[in-house]
Amino acid sequence: MNLEALVDCLSSASCAVTQVSTGLIVGMLLFLVTSGLSLIFGVLGIINFTHGAFYMLGAYLAFTAYALSGSFLLAMVAGAAGVGLFGILFERFVMSRVYGRDILMQLLVCYAMILILDDGVKILYGGEYRMMGMPDVFALPPVEIAGGFVPGYYLFMVAVALAAGLVLWLGINRTRLGKIVRALAINPQMVGALGINTTLLYAGVFGLGSLLAGLAGALAAPIRTLTPGMGVSILIESFIVTVIGGMGSIAGAFLAALLIGFTRAFGAIGFPLFVDGLMFALMALVLVVKPSGLLGREAA
Amino acid sequence: MRAGLVRDLAAALAGLGLLIALPMLFPQPALRDFLIYFFAYGLMAMSLNLLVGLTGLVSFGHAAYFATGAYAFGLLMQSGLVPIPVAALAAVGGTALIALVVGAICVRLKEIYFSFITLAFQMFIHSIIVTWVGLTGGDQGLRGGIPRPPFLGLDLNDARVLYATCAVVFVLCILAMRQVSQSPFGYTLRMIRDNPARANFLGVDVTAMKLGIFVFAASMASVGGLILALFVSGAYPEFAFWTTSGEAIFMIMLGGMKLFLGPLVGTLLLQTLNHFVTIYTEHHGLVLGTVILVIVLGLRRGLADFLFDAIQARRARRAAALAAAAPAAFAPAPLDGRTV
Numbered sequence: 278m279n280l281e282a283l284v285d286c287l288s289s290a291s292c293a294v295t296q297v298s299t300g301l302i303v304g305m306l307l308f309l310v311t312s313g314l315s316l317i318f319g320v321l322g323i324i325n326f327t328h329g330a331f332y333m334l335g336a337y338l339a340f341t342a343y344a345l346s347g348s349f350l351l352a353m354v355a356g357a358a359g360v361g362l363f364g365i366l367f368e369r370f371v372m373s374r375v376y377g378r379d380i381l382m383q384l385l386v387c388y389a390m391i392l393i394l395d396d397g398v399k400i401l402y403g404g405e406y407r408m409m410g411m412p413d414v415f416a417l418p419p420v421e422i423a424g425g426f427v428p429g430y431y432l433f434m435v436a437v438a439l440a441a442g443l444v445l446w447l448g449i450n451r452t453r454l455g456k457i458v459r460a461l462a463i464n465p466q467m468v469g470a471l472g473i474n475t476t477l478l479y480a481g482v483f484g485l486g487s488l489l490a491g492l493a494g495a496l497a498a499p500i501r502t503l504t505p506g507m508g509v510s511i512l513i514e515s516f517i518v519t520v521i522g523g524m525g526s527i528a529g530a531f532l533a534a535l536l537i538g539f540t541r542a543f544g545a546i547g548f549p550l551f552v553d554g555l556m557f558a559l560m561a562l563v564l565v566v567k568p569s570g571l572l573g574r575e576a577a
Numbered sequence: 578m579r580a581g582l583v584r585d586l587a588a589a590l591a592g593l594g595l596l597i598a599l600p601m602l603f604p605q606p607a608l609r610d611f612l613i614y615f616f617a618y619g620l621m622a623m624s625l626n627l628l629v630g631l632t633g634l635v636s637f638g639h640a641a642y643f644a645t646g647a648y649a650f651g652l653l654m655q656s657g658l659v660p661i662p663v664a665a666l667a668a669v670g671g672t673a674l675i676a677l678v679v680g681a682i683c684v685r686l687k688e689i690y691f692s693f694i695t696l697a698f699q700m701f702i703h704s705i706i707v708t709w710v711g712l713t714g715g716d717q718g719l720r721g722g723i724p725r726p727p728f729l730g731l732d733l734n735d736a737r738v739l740y741a742t743c744a745v746v747f748v749l750c751i752l753a754m755r756q757v758s759q760s761p762f763g764y765t766l767r768m769i770r771d772n773p774a775r776a777n778f779l780g781v782d783v784t785a786m787k788l789g790i791f792v793f794a795a796s797m798a799s800v801g802g803l804i805l806a807l808f809v810s811g812a813y814p815e816f817a818f819w820t821t822s823g824e825a826i827f828m829i830m831l832g833g834m835k836l837f838l839g840p841l842v843g844t845l846l847l848q849t850l851n852h853f854v855t856i857y858t859e860h861h862g863l864v865l866g867t868v869i870l871v872i873v874l875g876l877r878r879g880l881a882d883f884l885f886d887a888i889q890a891r892r893a894r895r896a897a898a899l900a901a902a903a904p905a906a907f908a909p910a911p912l913d914g915r916t917v
Contacts, residue, residue: 324689326637374874380635380689385830385873388823392866400860509819513700516693524690553704557697561682568685 283547294425296542302431302500304538305438306493311515311522311530312445313489319525320462320482323372326387328515329508330394331487335360335494336503337398340409343498349412353437356495357488364487365480372483373476391508399505407503415499434496441492446527458482462525517556521563523573532571581759589752596744600737609740613808615841615848616747617643620801621821622828622840623754624794629826630834631758632790633770634684637692637822638699639798641679644817645672645702646799647806651719652712660728661807668803669796675702676795677788684787696819703817718813723806733807743804750800755837757793766790827869833882842881 286292314328325331335356342355367390375382411430419426449455461468461478469475493511501507518537522529537556544552563570600609621643628634649668653659659667679698683691706713714720725733733739757763768776769783777783806812815821824847832843854864876883 318689324693326693371870371874378877380692381629381826381830382873382877384635384637384692384823384826385869388826389866389869389873392820392823392862393870396860396862396866400863509700513697516697520690520694550708553701553708557701560694560697564682564685 279549280547283543286543286546289424291424291426294422294427296546297539298425298427298431300535300539300542302434302538303541304535305435306497307511307514307518307537308531308534309438309441309489309493309496310511311518311534312442312527313486313493314515315519315522315525315527315530316445316449316489317483317486318519320458321376321479323376323383325372325483325486326384326512327367327390327394328486328490329510329512330391331360331364331490331508332494332497332511333398333503333505333508334363334394335491336409336498336501336507337402337407337494338491339495339498340402340407340503343409343412347413349414349499352412352498353492353495356498357492360491360494361484361488363491365484367487368480368483373479395505395508402503402505404505409498409503411499430499434500437492437496441489442527442531445489449527514556517560519570520560521570523570526570526572529570529572582756585752585755585759589748589755592751593744593748596748597741600740606736609736610808611848611852613740613743613804615844616743617801617805617808618825618828618848619841619844620747620750620804621798621825622832622844623751623838624797624801625825626829626834626840627754627758627766627790627794627797629829630839631763631770632766632787634787634791635688635692635826636683636695636791636794637819637826638679638695638697639794639825640819640821641695641699641702641817642672642676642795642798643802643805643821644706644812644814645675646802647812647816648706648713648719648802649799650803651723651806651812654723654725655719655721657724660726661733662728665800665803669799672799672802673792673796676792680788680791680795684784684791696822699817699822700819703814703819706814706817713812713814716814719806719811722810725807739808743808746800746804750797751838751841754797757790758837762786762789827865830879831872831881833879833885835882835885839879839881843879846880 286296310328310332313331314325317323317325317328338359339352339356343349343352346352371386371390372383375386411428415428415430415433417429419428420432421427447455449458457468457473458478461473461475461482465475468478514537518530518533521536522531522533536559540555540559541552544555548555567573596612599612621639625636625639628636628639646668649671650664653664653667654661679695683694683698686694707715709715725739727733731738731742733742758766765776765781765786768779769781769786773783776786802812802816805816828843828847829840830843831846832839832841836842850865850868851861854861858864872880878886
């Protein structure tokens with residue numbers, strides 16, 4: 278524990294800015310992953326344990342697309358769209374067969390899928406660490422804010438994540454399709470009886486949720502090392518975010534993701550060995566005080 | 578004394594006799610090693626089934642307690658301060674304490690929430706094991722060997738004594754789990770699984786009951802962990818990794834939940850599968866994942882449940898055929914097997 282370092286950092290503008298920016302990007306990645314997870318749970322009522330593996334898949338797809346084309350924009354599209362497509366296939370051919378069956382079967386299917394994806398990546402890319410490196414477009418001098426330096430890519434990432442979150446929120450709350458999706462979450466029989474193709478919608482929602490995980494993976498690729506199995510830690514963190522923010526609430530996911538991001542960024546200075554512990558303590562606290570999460574509606 | 582207890586005791590004695598006799602009949606050391614692994618993972622799968630099958634709590638973090646049992650036992654033995662039985666009891670007690678804290682948070686959560694928070698806590702314990710290098714050896718695992726000083730005239734450095742001791746402990750634990758599942762407490766848990774609201778109306782403290790079985794199951798899993806630590810003379814962070822929990826769930830599913838000893842069947846099947854897969858390929862995950870997908874999507878239930886159902890259906894058909902063939906004067910024959 279090193280409280281002195283934490284106080285020092287908080288009182289110096291440059292260190293605080295650096296840590297805030299780190300917290301922001303960690304939070305934004307978590308927000309993207311969690312909102313996908315939350316969307317799928319909200320509409321389909323299942324927890325997609327493969328979500329972390331989808332994040333990994335997005336990162337590797339972006340890695341390949343960038344190596345082939347040299348364009349980061351294309352890499353992002355490949356990561357997001359590729360994983361979205363994969364999600365649709367996974368929903369149609371695997372997940373949809375275990376709807377309505379006990380959770381054990383759903384868990385097993387996800388467990389099997391993670392094993393296959395992790396091993397598949399290992400076969401294609403090898404087991405060692407891979408680095409994508411910062412795309413040339415972002416090879417700019419860092420932006421100076423109040424004495425602290427923030428890489429340009431960080432700003433870009435935060436902007437993309439915010440835009441994605443905003444589009445998602447508007448899409449669900451302000452469009453006709455979003456209204457149908459919300460109705461689907463509440464009463465699928467009724468939606469089906471009104472002549473709407475629910476099977477297609479389920480696949481679409483699953484695909485959209487997966488796409489968000491893929492996008493997060495693609496955005497993370499330039500700043501993280503890629504390894505098979507890199508999805509597990511972000512999956513666990515997004516579980517924690519879900520519990521803190523409240524299941525099914527996008528705003529809650531946003532708030533909680535930022536909270537966890539800052540906890541990680543500043544915790545790394547104050548309590549380097551206890552960062553994971555801090556997140557769990559935070560989660561336990563929320564569960565005791567407000568079991569439905571900060572912005573959750575019904576009790577968990 | 579419960580009527581079934583005598584039968585359970587007899588079955589346990591017979592099982593123990595068989596386990597002791599097996600390595601004598603087939604003296605290859607490989608069989609003994611295989612069986613000790615079977616004891617360790619079997620206890621984990623059986624105890625997990627107390628949560629999944631009996632209580633309806635699908636825990637995805639059960640391997641955490643397997644690992645804490647192994648690490649606590651290994652660390653206590655390496656300190657050289659206590660004899661084996663004391664270290665074992667302390668390891669189980671310590672795990673029970675951890676499970677009490679984690680369980681107190683988790684059992685309040687509904688179904689799928691429970692699954693992922695237990696998984697999250699397991700990964701927390703895994704990350705503690707990996708980061709606390711000074712105590713646990715981090716990634717490398719607990720090395721330097723676990724001493725096995727003789728106690729009560731038993732020298733566990735002798736492979737045969739070690740095997741027999743593990744077999745006795747294993748059978749005792751299975752017997753204990755059987756008693757719990759047949760006790761009024763066990764039947765209360767079944768009621769909670771089938772209808773928690775009703776259990777609540779009947780004055781059952783659902784949370785306390787769930788917490789009770791959570792702690793008991795964790796303690797039993799820790800015994801499995803300490804058997805393994807004792808045998809491999811070390812403990813590794815993989816014990817606490819989420820794939821270990823996944824394997825335990827798969828064992829239960831393979832063995833089926835309709836029979837009390839089903840998870841042991843699953844353990845045996847998965848262990849055999851793992852054994853051959855690791856011989857022929859390094860892509861263990863790919864093969865295992867594919868097998869799971871085929872079984873879950875193809876059979877839609879566990880292998881043992883599949884056989885169980887097939888035999889039941891066959892019996893029913895035969896009974897129906899017999900009834901139809903017999904003079905119809907006694908009873909109207911059912912028209913299809915399902916009504917039998």
